[in-house]
Amino acid sequence: MAGTCFARAASRLLAGAVLACSLVLGLADPAASARSMTNEQIMALIREAFDKESFEKGLEEVRWLKDAGFIYQPGLTVPRAGTCPIQDDWDSRAVLSGMVAADRTAAFLFGTYADVKRETETLRELVPELPARLLAPKDQEALQQKLDTKRGRALLAERTMTLWDELLKRAGKSEKSLRFLGAYFYGDQIERFYLASVMILAAAETGELDAWQVNMSRGGEMRDVLMALSREGLVGDAKHQKERDARLKELFRLVSANGYRPPLKNLQRVVKICQDERSRIAAAGR
Numbered sequence: 001m002a003g004t005c006f007a008r009a010a011s012r013l014l015a016g017a018v019l020a021c022s023l024v025l026g027l028a029d030p031a032a033s034a035r036s037m038t039n040e041q042i043m044a045l046i047r048e049a050f051d052k053e054s055f056e057k058g059l060e061e062v063r064w065l066k067d068a069g070f071i072y073q074p075g076l077t078v079p080r081a082g083t084c085p086i087q088d089d090w091d092s093r094a095v096l097s098g099m100v101a102a103d104r105t106a107a108f109l110f111g112t113y114a115d116v117k118r119e120t121e122t123l124r125e126l127v128p129e130l131p132a133r134l135l136a137p138k139d140q141e142a143l144q145q146k147l148d149t150k151r152g153r154a155l156l157a158e159r160t161m162t163l164w165d166e167l168l169k170r171a172g173k174s175e176k177s178l179r180f181l182g183a184y185f186y187g188d189q190i191e192r193f194y195l196a197s198v199m200i201l202a203a204a205e206t207g208e209l210d211a212w213q214v215n216m217s218r219g220g221e222m223r224d225v226l227m228a229l230s231r232e233g234l235v236g237d238a239k240h241q242k243e244r245d246a247r248l249k250e251l252f253r254l255v256s257a258n259g260y261r262p263p264l265k266n267l268q269r270v271v272k273i274c275q276d277e278r279s280r281i282a283a284a285g286r
Contacts (some may be wrong), residue, residue, distance in 0.1 A: 098187025
């Protein structure tokens with residue numbers, strides 16, 4: 001269930017932020033490539049994968065994670081030695097933005113206002129034009145408390161999906177924004193797999209989690225979105241396409257074992273793959 005929660009909830013709470021990122025970046029026109037899906041078809045696929053119902057279901061499972069003792073841990077966030085040099089590299093900036101957005105979601109679900117504020121400030125360093133959407137401390141605390149109620153989860157889903165729908169209408173208008181969005185989703189997925197796998201392994205080691213409780217089925221929906229973008233050559237800069245496609249296929253193969261109830265040895269491999277990619281992206285910011 002831990003993997004399910006991260007896969008369901010992390011892409012939604014702050015999904016609007018990255019779509020705004022994709023709209024404000026000035027990217028060079030990508031090289032022409034054969035496309036089998038239109039922008040509209042890709043947007044429809046994303047909408048279907050990230051609808052209000054699945055978002056609410058993911059939030060329900062947050063309670064289980066809290067009961068299992070999962071907390072926001074700054075030491076697990078993607079390394080950020082500095083972001084200035086990365087400003088001229090739109091692809092690395094997009095991937096790192098996705099990773100930071102995943103960390104910010106974890107901060108919102110399991111951390112404090114200060115944690116969310118810190119992650120938000122990092123995200124704004126990467127994309128200065130990004131509109132501020134930080135809640136006031138009392139509003140965040142109230143919303144976090146309401147996540148324990150069905151009505152509260154519905155309110156948060158409503159709030160998020162309204163922004164999500166608004167920005168999706170704008171994000172699918174150009175290939176440039178889709179490439180940034182694809183790189184963001186890639187970074188977001190890497191970070192969510194990393195966070196979920198590390199915490200699942202830690203919980204299993206301490207006896208707080210039985211292996212049979214691991215369920216990462218939500219990864220199937222994200223797989224459909226990411227692999228569709230990958231087939232279209234839209235996971236960021238074209239020069240990284242081949243390696244990212246192979247990496248994504250391996251990660252989804254590992255987590256989909258046993259009907260998305262992967263053995264712990266698979267999660268250990270996921271951690272290693274994600275660690276390597278996190279380090280590579282972080283190095284671009286040094």
